[in-house]
Amino acid sequence: MTALVLQLPAIVEPAEFEAEVVVSVADRLRDDHGYSRSPGSPGADGDEHRYHLVPNGSIAVVRGQGRMVVRLHGIDVDARDLFTGVSSELEQRHDGLAVEIE
Numbered sequence: 001m002t003a004l005v006l007q008l009p010a011i012v013e014p015a016e017f018e019a020e021v022v023v024s025v026a027d028r029l030r031d032d033h034g035y036s037r038s039p040g041s042p043g044a045d046g047d048e049h050r051y052h053l054v055p056n057g058s059i060a061v062v063r064g065q066g067r068m069v070v071r072l073h074g075i076d077v078d079a080r081d082l083f084t085g086v087s088s089e090l091e092q093r094h095d096g097l098a099v100e101i102e
Contacts, residue, residue: 002079002101004070004087009096014063017094021070022051024086025059033077 008017022037029035038052042061050073051059057074072079080101087099 001071002083004083005100005102006068006070006087006090007098007100008066008068009094010066012094012097014068018049018061018063018068021068021086021090022059022061024089025070025072025082026051026053028082028086029053029059029075029077032082033075035075 004021006017006021008014022042026035026037030037035053035055035057038054040052042049042051044050047062047064049061049063051061053059053075057072060071060073062069070083072082083101087101091097091099
C-alpha cells in the first residue's frame with residue numbers, strides 16, 4: 001500500500017500540520033475524483049486517525065516522533081500520483097519538510 005511519509009521540521013505543530021495534510025489530500029480527492037470528506041471528527045484506532053470519505057474510504061494518518069505517515073483506504077485512485085501532487089504543495093509551504101512516497 002502506497003504511503004506518504006513526512007519528516008516534520010521542528011517548527012511545525014503536528015496537530016495543525018495533520019489538519020493541513022488531510023485538507024490537502026481531501027481537496028485533491030474531491031477535485032480529481034469526486035470524493036468528499038464526511039462531516040464529524042476523525043475516528044481513532046490507537047495512534048491512527050481515520051478521516052472518512054463519501055461515498056467510501058478514508059484517509060489514515062499516523063503520527064510519530066517528528067514523522068507522519070498518510071495512507072488511503074478503500075479508495076480506487078493512483079495514490080502515488082495523488083501524493084506527489086500533495087507533497088509538492090506542502091514542500092512549497094514548509095521549509096525543511098522532507099517527503100518520501102513509499
